[in-house]
Amino acid sequence: MLIAAVIVLGIGTYTMRLGGVLLRERLHLSDSIQRLLPMAAAALLTALAATSTIMAGSDLAGIARPTGVAVGALLAWRRAPFVAVVIAAAATAALLRLAGIP
Amino acid sequence: MRTLQRTDDRALRRDAVAIGAAMVAVGASFGAITIAYGLPTWLPFLMSTVVFAGGSQFLAVGLFAAGNPIAAVLAGLLLNARHLPFGMAVGTAMGTRARARALGSHFMTDEVVAFTLAEPDPARKRRTYWLIGLTLFSTWNVGTALGVLLGGALGDTDALGLDAAFPAALIALILPSLRDRATRTVALTGAVIAVALTPLLPAGLPILCALLGLGTLLRRRPSES
Numbered sequence: 001m002l003i004a005a006v007i008v009l010g011i012g013t014y015t016m017r018l019g020g021v022l023l024r025e026r027l028h029l030s031d032s033i034q035r036l037l038p039m040a041a042a043a044l045l046t047a048l049a050a051t052s053t054i055m056a057g058s059d060l061a062g063i064a065r066p067t068g069v070a071v072g073a074l075l076a077w078r079r080a081p082f083v084a085v086v087i088a089a090a091a092t093a094a095l096l097r098l099a100g101i102p
Numbered sequence: 103m104r105t106l107q108r109t110d111d112r113a114l115r116r117d118a119v120a121i122g123a124a125m126v127a128v129g130a131s132f133g134a135i136t137i138a139y140g141l142p143t144w145l146p147f148l149m150s151t152v153v154f155a156g157g158s159q160f161l162a163v164g165l166f167a168a169g170n171p172i173a174a175v176l177a178g179l180l181l182n183a184r185h186l187p188f189g190m191a192v193g194t195a196m197g198t199r200a201r202a203r204a205l206g207s208h209f210m211t212d213e214v215v216a217f218t219l220a221e222p223d224p225a226r227k228r229r230t231y232w233l234i235g236l237t238l239f240s241t242w243n244v245g246t247a248l249g250v251l252l253g254g255a256l257g258d259t260d261a262l263g264l265d266a267a268f269p270a271a272l273i274a275l276i277l278p279s280l281r282d283r284a285t286r287t288v289a290l291t292g293a294v295i296a297v298a299l300t301p302l303l304p305a306g307l308p309i310l311c312a313l314l315g316l317g318t319l320l321r322r323r324p325s326e327s
Contacts, residue, residue, distance in 0.1 A: 001171055002141075002142070002145060002166060002171060003148070004171075005162075005166070005171035005172070005174055005175050006145070006148050006149055006152060006153065006162075007152065008175050009149075009152075009153050009158065009162060009174070009175050009178045009179065010149075010152035010153045010154075012175070012178075012179045012182070013153055013154075013155055013158065013178070013179065013182040013185065014207065014208055016179075016182060016183060016185040016186045016189070017185045017186075017188075017189050017207040017208065017210045018189065018203065018204065018207040019186055019189060020185060020186040020187060020188060020189020020190040020191075020192075021189040021190070021192065021193060021194070021196075021203055021207055022189075022203075023186070023189070023190055024189070024190045024193045024194075025193075025194075036316060036319070037187075037190050037191040037193075038191050038219055038279065038285070039284070039285050039288045039289070039316065039319075040187050040190075040191060040288075040313055040316060041187065041188055041191035041192075041215055041219055042219070042276055042279050042280065042285050042288065042289045043288050043289045043291075043292035043293070043312045043313060043315045043316065044184050044187060044188065044292070044309060044310075044312055044313065045212060045215065045216050045272055045275075045276050045289075046272075046276055046280070046289035046290065046292060046293040046312070047289075047292050047293045047295070047296035047297075047308070047309050047312030048184075048212055048269075048272060048296075048309055049269040049272040049273050049276070049293070050269075050293035050294075050296060050297050051293075051296050051297055051300050051308060051309065052265075052268065052269045053266075053269040054297055055297065055300045055301075058300060058301040058302075059301075061265075064263070064266070065263075065265050065266045065269075066266075067266075068263050068266030068267075068270065069266050069269045069270045069273070071270075072266065072267075072269075072270025072271075072273065072274065073270060073273045073274075073277075075274075076270070076273055076274035076277050077277060081113075081116075082116075082117045082120060082271070082274050082275075083116055083117065083119075083120040085270050085271065085273075085274040086120045086121065086124060086267045086270060086271050086274075087120070087267075088270075089263065089266040089267050089269075089270030089271075090124070090262060090263035090264055090266055090267040090270075091263060092263065092266065093260075093263030093265065093266035093267075094261060094262050094263035095263075097260070097261060097263070098261075
């Protein structure tokens, strides 16, 4: 049962991944619709970043995580290297937790 | 021209190492949690290779442990439904040949999509897609194995602040595209919708509702409505 569930989840996920790639071609989208696709992806990625920053499940996340992300976002906005953004975000959240802030 | 920080392959490789290191740690926590739930040892390995979508793997093992595999499949598929619009946006970035697409599609994750879309040069998009995709697939699986082997000795990855690292990485990657005003309005509206709906809807659905942010374009171009 467990093995079947994993395989169904894997095949379903793969179908959606490949399906999007193939759909784009098969649908012969107009230029103005094609221009919307990166915008749609940007909306999905921004929503992922926002929800995983602010929310933990259906509750609000604590203080450490949003603060860490904010530090990283500020560095990214100031065009700091990607590595610095990732390390600063993690370090800020880790240090706040070390100080007892959840 | 947009100026990007990733101007050469060395910079791209360095970025891949940074995100890959974080993936090892989160993959390890996935492996460790699965074993801690009392689930079989082969399960995390099978999931990390066959499913390869972190969020849905964490969600599914929780439901497997609760004895509800059907809910695990449905919730996982709902959470992964965003890959369909991702695939449409990425298109032929992984290559135009059937084999490149069939194999490349499996490596599509949030981070791969973000890295690929952040690269404006079509020729370099392909390199970016494969380098980040293969890096994340291998580090995720190495991490999973470490987690299974080391188990509880790993402790909590939240103590390392990794839960802050991934959203920050996504923000860094999407910031350049948010300089475009229409994209920014769409994306921020979508994010507000997603956050507001998160307490109300099952995981995955609020993210898909972020696509409603595209509705802000209708206001500007009424001829298309």
